[in-house]
Amino acid sequence: MDERRVFKKKLDDIALELRELELLYERYFSGEEKREPLKQRTEIERKLRALATRRIIKTDHRFLFDSLSSRYHTYATQWNRIQRLIDEGKYHRHTERRPAKTAADPAKALPSDDLYENLLRAHQSCALKTPPPGRSQFDAYLEKQKAQILEKYGKQNVEFRIVIENGKPKLRAKAK
Incomplete structure (x- = not known):
């Protein structure tokens, strides 16, 4: 034993x-x-x-x-x-820490992750028959929009948000 x-x-x-x-x-x-x-x-x-x-x-x-x-x-x-x-040289260490979200400060721009999650939620709430865009497709579109706004308005802070218009989720930009 x-x-x-x-x-x-x-x-x-x-x-x-x-x-x-x-x-x-x-x-x-x-x-x-x-x-x-x-x-x-x-x-x-x-x-x-x-x-x-x-x-x-x-x-x-x-x-x-x-x-x-x-x-x-x-x-x-x-x-x-x-x-x-x-x-x-293909591994990138994930040492950055994302700041905690605060509900008291809604004026801050949402990170790309939160925007994409909001898009998915909006897409589900609209009950659309088409699948939501993929993450890489969304990121590419977001970068394209940022570049267009930068070209048109210069270096200005821009806040993106997801809104539902006519039963479809849309990405809206607002200059600060």
Whole structure:
């Protein structure tokens, strides 16, 4: 019975270390950490390999081990893919934080994400038979409108909003 508790403790320790490794990789990919946590990763790999060679009789322990091993290998594949993208220069770290929305200040322009969500809601409320435009199509249209307004009125702050006219959602611009 004592061996059973020792083995369960090893599995729990590995699960905890794997969770810590996940957090370290999140920090590394976000740019908070400068170096990849390879030391911790190789340590977990070593422990998992050592347990893989062992014959596990208890079904609950086998299940826990298989779950941990599977979870680790899934994360390892993801981490390798992201690291490859970083090496190729195709990965952009998402370090910018969006400011919190305040209901008290409606004069601020909505970010593109909020505009698109408002467009989708307006499209649903109008119950149109045609599908809403795709995100890339909407962003391209928004950039085109910004360029036209900039050309026509010069450097002026513009606020975009979604309105419903004649049963259809429309994008409206208002100069500030």
